[in-house]
Amino acid sequence: MKSKNKIIFISCFVFFFLSCSEGFKKTPLDKLMKEFENSDTYSIILNDMNKEGIFFDTFKHKYKVISEKSGKISEKFSPWFEVDKKYFKKYIENLGMELASKGKDGKINKSVSPPGFANYVGNENYGHWVGNGGSSFWEFYGKFAMLQTVFGLMDFPSRRNSWKHYRKNYYGKKKPYYGYNYKKGKVSSRSYGVGSSYYKKKYSSSKWNSKSSNRSFQDKVNNRVSRSSSNSRSSSRYSGGSSSSRSRSGGSGK
Template sequence: MNTLTKVILGIIVVFFIAKTCSRSDSSSTIAVTETWQKSPVDNIIKDLNAEQNFSIVLFDMDADEASDSYRHQYQVIIEKADTVTEQKSSWKNVSASFFSQHLNDMGMEIASKKDGVVTKQAVPAGYNHYVGNEKYGHWENRGGSSFWAFYGQYAFMSSMFNMMSYRRSYWDDYRGGGYYGSSRGYYGPSGSSPVYGTKSYTSSGSGRSTKWASKPSSFKDKVRSRVSRSSSSTRSSARSSSKTTRSSSRYRSSSTRSRSGGFGK
């Protein structure tokens, strides 16, 4: 076999290996991608792409034991130059893992867009756009503590957010405690029981009638347990797929180096 023939055969072998690896990598990527699915929140964000400022609040949630299905309803608040509009979404089906992720976030903002920048973080409704913004209100002292007060024309926001009082010390804790601008959810001061979120939003006296609040504790506990197991299983499968992909890639890389190292001998 002459040198030219060896070179041609070598090129063919390397090309075949590269194509095989490419197909395998593509299949692995597809397998991992299929474990993730776009949530209704992602779709709302896409639909509101032209807006520069908005908030998405988890307004209500529900589950069906018989069909093992889960649903969310959202409150969408859009800030315009001269007004603020609010609307409720229809009920949206969500995955067990997404339901589990936001079990403690009812009544909270779970996604927002501020000055064109999208953030996904669980915070008390109004914290990122309106509370502390002098365009909408001011801090005032009441009984030795400072609370946020909306101006008259924006007074409807308190009931819209279902937040009758915004304590300054909590807001300062959120802004200065490493939560603001991060992905960490804020439910109140560290070391205390949750001040914000599902527990407070569904408690008696919250003034809001919701499907989730009407469910008995036994039902909620069953749902929590079920979606927690499902979410753990999904994460475990994703990690396993990721490890398999990395291991397979290392093997193929080693195999390719071994073959190319022997080429031309």
Template sequence: MKRYYLKKTGNRAAGGVSVTQVYLLLFAVVLFVSGCGRSSSPPLEKLKTALVNVPSYSILLEDMAEEGSFSKTYFHKYRVIQEDSQWSSDWMEVSKDYYDQYRDFLGMCIYVKTPEKEITEATPPGYAYVGNPRYGEWRQNSSGQTFWEFYGKYALISNLFGGWYRPIYRNDYTGYRNARARHEPYFGRNREYGTRGRVARTVKPNFYSRKQARVSKGKSAFTRKVANRVGRTRTGYRSRSGGVGK
């Protein structure tokens, strides 16, 4: 898991950046990301530094992993979404504290930057752009529900989030704004977002299968360890009993 690179989809970067600048940016990101490992600077900060000249983007926590039994190593994988392109990182090693800090936010945006604001609280994909007429508008469906619709060149934003994006209704957005006012992450009206939510379970089933396999492996190792200890104890007891009976 110690390879670090980024993949890109989309034809051009946000803000009219040229193709040459895109590849220069990609190269800069690779340089920053490749040095993550166990360095003191978290990968999120390195990505933000590499993207300092990009006016609008979101960083989504796309996957997490743990390796090892007694001495564990922790990894993150990110998706960087710009206004008409997206970049996906490979596995990036993080510290245990950093892993624990974001443990609940699988499939959520852990940092968003727009020309108007920066958001550091974990948010569901796309919510940071809602309410801004630059990106879209509120519409009403046939059932009378009010939902947010991205339009024009920003219509791709929902697709760039991949399977993580879900339609955003007015009631959900109100809940999100209330959570932001309290400086809290918003997991959805029914807590459908984040590591414990149904969205992550649908989009990233491998995360849960890896987790279950790790738990099962740990239980098996513990069972074998207990069995070995019990075996040694019984053997010793019989030996001592035999000595007393002679």
């Protein structure tokens, strides 16, 4: 009997251990941050995504890492990483975006942003603003000219107004910044991320964009998120209205 109880105890312990290990499983982002931790700076960009399978879906990510060590800039592409569905959906809007970065001060930033915005654009060690006012754009010095290309700034220059808005309202706050185009004073479209002009130009030949089934999956995810947000706002308004009504009723009874 004791032997049987011992076996049950060991089995439960092993199951618990494996469950905990799964819960702390490192993401591809964690692995890349570890790989490049000795670099002076780095920028990790989601470079492609894919969904495979007929009966069971398999989700994958591929990354591009721009790093600097001893003044030398390097560009490296990761292999395909298999990720779980929840992680995949978390970043489904962020193809072409910077997901994590490290500055020369050693500070790690994991807020989603346009490529280079966290540590390179606006940093006078790497370049300068050309032109006057908020519409001026960022240009890298000749020594760092390759950054202009790897961040896609040749066709889509970084505007000063957009960068300042990011630094003030989004940097380090764990909420994504896609940059925005304005028309008659109102937001008309994103500058970066899935669906933007930047995405359509830079990632038209990506694995993710080449399959209609991938786009259908993305539409479904976006529709669910939109419905969830709408329901949340409606619920909030209803709750607020009920609270207000009770307050007025209580007041009239005094």
